[in-house]
Amino acid sequence: EAAAEPLRSVRRLSRVLLFLSQCYILSGDGSLNLEHSQPLAQSIKDPGPTRTFTVVPRAAESTEIPPYMMKCPSNGLCSRLPADCIDCATNFSCTYGKPVTFDCTVKPSVTCVDQDLKPQRNFIINMTCRFCWQLPETDYECTNSTSCMTVACPRQRYFANCTVRDHIHCLGNRTFPKLLYCNWTGGYKWSTALALSITLGGFGADRFYLGQWREGLGKLFSFGGLGIWTLIDVLLIGVGYVGPADGSLYI
Numbered sequence: 001e002a003a004a005e006p007l008r009s010v011r012r013l014s015r016v017l018l019f020l021s022q023c024y025i026l027s028g029d030g031s032l033n034l035e036h037s038q039p040l041a042q043s044i045k046d047p048g049p050t051r052t053f054t055v056v057p058r059a060a061e062s063t064e065i066p067p068y069m070m071k072c073p074s075n076g077l078c079s080r081l082p083a084d085c086i087d088c089a090t091n092f093s094c095t096y097g098k099p100v101t102f103d104c105t106v107k108p109s110v111t112c113v114d115q116d117l118k119p120q121r122n123f124i125i126n127m128t129c130r131f132c133w134q135l136p137e138t139d140y141e142c143t144n145s146t147s148c149m150t151v152a153c154p155r156q157r158y159f160a161n162c163t164v165r166d167h168i169h170c171l172g173n174r175t176f177p178k179l180l181y182c183n184w185t186g187g188y189k190w191s192t193a194l195a196l197s198i199t200l201g202g203f204g205a206d207r208f209y210l211g212q213w214r215e216g217l218g219k220l221f222s223f224g225g226l227g228i229w230t231l232i233d234v235l236l237i238g239v240g241y242v243g244p245a246d247g248s249l250y251i
Contacts, residue, residue: 078112078123082166085110094129132170139168148182149247156182190250197237201230211245
């Protein structure tokens with residue numbers, strides 16, 4: 001019994017301590033503070049439904065200038081605009097060579113006026129009924145060829161690409177191919193060649209001037225073929241039969 005007495009005292013003491021701790025908790029001073037133990041995300045109030053705004057970019061305003069605007073004068077007479085600046089309702093059933101009128105409208109971004117200096121969009125144009133390739137040679141420009149011989153028998157031709165001048169109106173394509181005679185020049189003068197043939201032809205000066213150095217050497221060392229070659233060259237250059245070695249025309 002003496003040994004069990006200390007155990008009983010310990011039990012009683014533990015019961016008393018347990019009772020005191022329960023009283024302390026019930027009094028409120030020992031209540032747990034749960035506010036600080038909650039996650040930080042729960043302490044933040046719900047801001048409500050999220051609104052999504054979609055930013056639509058404005059359409060970029062086109063600032064490109066149409067290529068035909070380089071040929072279109074501003075505030076000029078509509079009837080004098082180049083063909084690239086207008087659209088016309090042409091009729092291919094007209095009679096060739098006869099005067100004809102067509103209804104035309106200026107292209108976008110083109111500004112023009114009528115005879116009273118009033119802005120105008122629609123107007124009538126007068127022209128001759130013919131296709132562009134039927135125009136006179138003064139109404140179009142063609143490419144030149146420097147690879148064909150102008151002094152040849154028969155006279156050579158070449159295919160050229162021709163373009164109608166801006167202020168000329170016609171039917172069909174304004175660019176067309178055409179077979180033309182070789183007519184380019186290399187800068188040789190007929191008068192100079194003839195003068196050299198008469199004065200210094202015995203030394204081959206005329207042939208050297210025209211770029212025919214082989215014939216020039218032959219005349220030089222033969223003293224103009226004893227004068228016979230010199231007389232023949234005077235006649236051939238005089239009538240234009242002998243020309244520059246590059247095949248070009250005299251100027």
